[in-house]
Amino acid sequence: xxxxxxxxxxxxxxxxxxxxxxxxxxxxxxxxxxxxxxxxxxxxxxxxxxxxxxxxxxxxxxxxxxxxxxxxxxxxxxxxxxxxxxxxxxxxxxxxxxxxxxxxxxxxxxxxxxxxxxxxxxxxxxxxxxxxxxxxxxxxxxxxxxxxxxxxxxxxxxxxxxxxxxxxxxxxxxxxxxxxxxxxxxxxxxxxxxxxxxxxxxxxxxxxxxxxxxxxxxxxxxxxxxxxxxxxxxxxxxxxxxxxxxxxxxxxxxxxxxxxxxxxxxxxxxxxxxxxx
Amino acid sequence: xxxxxxxxxxxxxxxxxxxxxxxxxxxxxxxxxxxxxxxxxxxxxxxxxxxxxxxxxxxxxxxxxxxxxxxxxxxxxxxxxxxxxxxxxxxxxxxxxxxxxxxxxxxxxxxxxxxxxxxxxxxxxxxxxxxxxxxxxxxxxxxxxxxxxxxxxxxxxxxxxxxxxxxxxxxxxxxxxxxxxxxxxxxxxxxxxxxxxxxxxxxxxxxxxxxxxxxxxxxxxxxxxxxxxxxxxxxxxxxxxxxxxxxxxxxxxxxxxxxxxxxxxxxxxxxxxxxxxxxxx
Numbered sequence: 001x002x003x004x005x006x007x008x009x010x011x012x013x014x015x016x017x018x019x020x021x022x023x024x025x026x027x028x029x030x031x032x033x034x035x036x037x038x039x040x041x042x043x044x045x046x047x048x049x050x051x052x053x054x055x056x057x058x059x060x061x062x063x064x065x066x067x068x069x070x071x072x073x074x075x076x077x078x079x080x081x082x083x084x085x086x087x088x089x090x091x092x093x094x095x096x097x098x099x100x101x102x103x104x105x106x107x108x109x110x111x112x113x114x115x116x117x118x119x120x121x122x123x124x125x126x127x128x129x130x131x132x133x134x135x136x137x138x139x140x141x142x143x144x145x146x147x148x149x150x151x152x153x154x155x156x157x158x159x160x161x162x163x164x165x166x167x168x169x170x171x172x173x174x175x176x177x178x179x180x181x182x183x184x185x186x187x188x189x190x191x192x193x194x195x196x197x198x199x200x201x202x203x204x205x206x207x208x209x210x211x212x213x214x215x216x217x218x219x220x221x222x223x224x225x226x227x228x229x230x231x232x233x234x235x236x237x238x239x240x241x242x243x244x245x246x247x248x249x250x251x252x253x254x255x256x257x258x259x260x261x262x263x264x265x266x267x268x269x270x271x272x273x274x275x276x277x
Numbered sequence: 278x279x280x281x282x283x284x285x286x287x288x289x290x291x292x293x294x295x296x297x298x299x300x301x302x303x304x305x306x307x308x309x310x311x312x313x314x315x316x317x318x319x320x321x322x323x324x325x326x327x328x329x330x331x332x333x334x335x336x337x338x339x340x341x342x343x344x345x346x347x348x349x350x351x352x353x354x355x356x357x358x359x360x361x362x363x364x365x366x367x368x369x370x371x372x373x374x375x376x377x378x379x380x381x382x383x384x385x386x387x388x389x390x391x392x393x394x395x396x397x398x399x400x401x402x403x404x405x406x407x408x409x410x411x412x413x414x415x416x417x418x419x420x421x422x423x424x425x426x427x428x429x430x431x432x433x434x435x436x437x438x439x440x441x442x443x444x445x446x447x448x449x450x451x452x453x454x455x456x457x458x459x460x461x462x463x464x465x466x467x468x469x470x471x472x473x474x475x476x477x478x479x480x481x482x483x484x485x486x487x488x489x490x491x492x493x494x495x496x497x498x499x500x501x502x503x504x505x506x507x508x509x510x511x512x513x514x515x516x517x518x519x520x521x522x523x524x525x526x527x528x529x530x531x532x533x534x535x536x537x538x539x540x541x542x543x544x545x546x547x548x549x550x551x552x553x554x555x556x557x558x
Contacts, residue, residue: 013364077295088293106532110506110509124306149307212385213492230383231385256381
């Protein structure tokens, strides 16, 4: 019992831990380690020339850039939706609240063809945008729109519970001391929800950088221009260039892990800073 | 609600308006377009395209895949949440982080790693070929990739529910002489059944809807290695939009069903928490 930290009479510790570790290793850890095994068979020069090739860099730029812009826009609208849902009453609110998770529940291929049909220049929304000279499908804007759809629930569902649990007395006290609504928001509400905004942003960002199904239909897929990184991995695989595919994948994976680690740190840092005020 | 916590009606309704407009654009419109396109050639054509031989084969493969992947991840989810929620041990937070890993891996990479394991040039490629076993581009690879992608779904839903439940009831049952399995069956299971139900439904929705990972390992052989999402892609790329959206409407129904279960489970769970709260106060 060297692993256990406390005494309990509950049975099944070794059995359930053993099974959990075995299944985790077989299903996740061993397969995922293949990325490192495969990369280790490449020389560094080989690896470097794949991940810095102009086509690869363009794909990274599109995948990371579009994910960043989409998550940034979603922070504003996601916050607004979380605010409206947790503070105001309006007809149909329960239905709206339930449907927030729709992008999370809907298979990505379905989202992909639905968004492409909507935003293509002959689609319901795309034709409106086309009239004012904006092309909203088969280009970077289409990628951003698809990622906005995918990322929204992550941001709303991270901010909403924090807004709901905010102590009403703080706001009432500030109000009785003469603070206006805007000042209360800026000095009391915003600092309290800032950590959840940071978390929501990076959850959405991490989820959308590797997104494939919802994006591949609307992206255009022109090498060097509108080709997302996951599609480039598939292209390399179809050419039987396993090493090239693996190198591109490894960089993406390391970036998303780095991001999640950074988020944890940022969350810890902001909550500490807010706590000190 | 006192004045201190709310805004003037004009501000309130403008904010509600902007939020709803955004949701109409990004949630209601995609949902609407799936069903309107699926039915644009009439109900007869809708059912005609759903009963296409390849689409039926895709539906079958999707059901079989979920039928294998969900129970496996269910057993894992129960074991993992039992050990994480009921015991305090070294390395627990690392274990929690590792369980979530498949969620932050791009679906395409989730497929790629199995090509690296079982593909012709993969680690086991030569051995598999020598023994005349094919995994990549067969339904087996689709099942394996689906298991990876849906790996954390049950565990993630179950861990917080089991944690919130505590372990006093189980400890009492054991002290009174119940066996471990009996305790789990009669004490733990009734307490976690709603969370468990939602975990299974969510895992199932993910298993049936996975696209990127299965796309990499499937080989897209019509009638043989296409799941429903892959069949949707093929129909769409063949410009048979009505048939593509008819097939997509099945998955959209599944998504809506998942949300209904989620809402019901949350409602049940809140009611139970309130009942517990009343008892203790």
